[in-house]
Amino acid sequence: MTTRRILVAYASRAGSTGGVAEAIGRTLAEGGAQVDVRHMNDVEDLEQYDAVVAGSAIRGKAWLPEALEFLRAHRHELRRKPFAAFLVCITLAMPMAAGHEEFVASFMQDVRALVKPVSEACFAGALDYSKVPLMPEGIQLRVLSVASQTPPGDYRDWDAIRAWAAGLGPLFGAASSGNAAGLGASGHVLSMAL
Numbered sequence: 001m002t003t004r005r006i007l008v009a010y011a012s013r014a015g016s017t018g019g020v021a022e023a024i025g026r027t028l029a030e031g032g033a034q035v036d037v038r039h040m041n042d043v044e045d046l047e048q049y050d051a052v053v054a055g056s057a058i059r060g061k062a063w064l065p066e067a068l069e070f071l072r073a074h075r076h077e078l079r080r081k082p083f084a085a086f087l088v089c090i091t092l093a094m095p096m097a098a099g100h101e102e103f104v105a106s107f108m109q110d111v112r113a114l115v116k117p118v119s120e121a122c123f124a125g126a127l128d129y130s131k132v133p134l135m136p137e138g139i140q141l142r143v144l145s146v147a148s149q150t151p152p153g154d155y156r157d158w159d160a161i162r163a164w165a166a167g168l169g170p171l172f173g174a175a176s177s178g179n180a181a182g183l184g185a186s187g188h189v190l191s192m193a194l
């Protein structure tokens with residue numbers, strides 16, 4: 001059997017999504033795949049990859065514009081490959097997060113409209129004032145933090161991230177003929193990391 005090549009592409013502003021992408025990449029590599037973890041800006045073409053995982057930080061309840069642009073630019077090729085998507089946000093770290101899973105999953109709707117993932121995951125990220133410019137992001141972040149009673153900190157759940165990544169290997173194998181045709185709602189996994 002040939003080694004599968006998997007791309008983990010991410011968009012991040014303050015770094016926490018890059019860390020999640022690296023952890024996903026390490027888990028996939030431990031499963032025997034040959035994995036490249038790249039910022040989306042550094043990806044030119046997807047031809048060499050058998051499957052793609054893409055993820056973005058959330059701002060304003062949506063994927064970053066550059067991440068959606070990446071999906072738009074590569075949508076035809078992504079629809080022919082197994083494709084999984086994740087997002088990194090702070091809502092899942094908030095004390096009132098329980099019961100809001102559907103709300104957070106809605107941050108993925110622009111993604112689904114472009115390319116239907118065989119698996120989706122929503123992970124809690126990090127709040128770090130030092131990683132964003134004070135104006136306007138720092139102010140926005142402080143307001144978000146105070147209003148939601150979520151102090152700055154790193155809320156990434158590495159066990160949940162690794163568990164989702166470990167489940168992708170078999171899913172990618174099953175969807176190797178292309179995600180659009182191969183997997184419908186029954187192949188759709190939503191994992192929430194609180």
Ligand SMILES: Cc1cc2nc3c(=O)[nH]c(=O)nc-3n(C[C@H](O)[C@H](O)[C@H](O)COP(=O)(O)O)c2cc1C
Nearest residue numbers: 012013014015016017057060061089090091125126
């Ligand atoms: C300006 C700004 C807006 C944000 N908007 C949201 C939001 O709408 N919903 C949410 O859950 N998290 C929001 N966040 C939190 C980020 O998604 C979170 O900090 C994430 O870990 C950032 O990823 P990054 O470090 O890869 O940039 C926002 C953060 C900033 C700085």
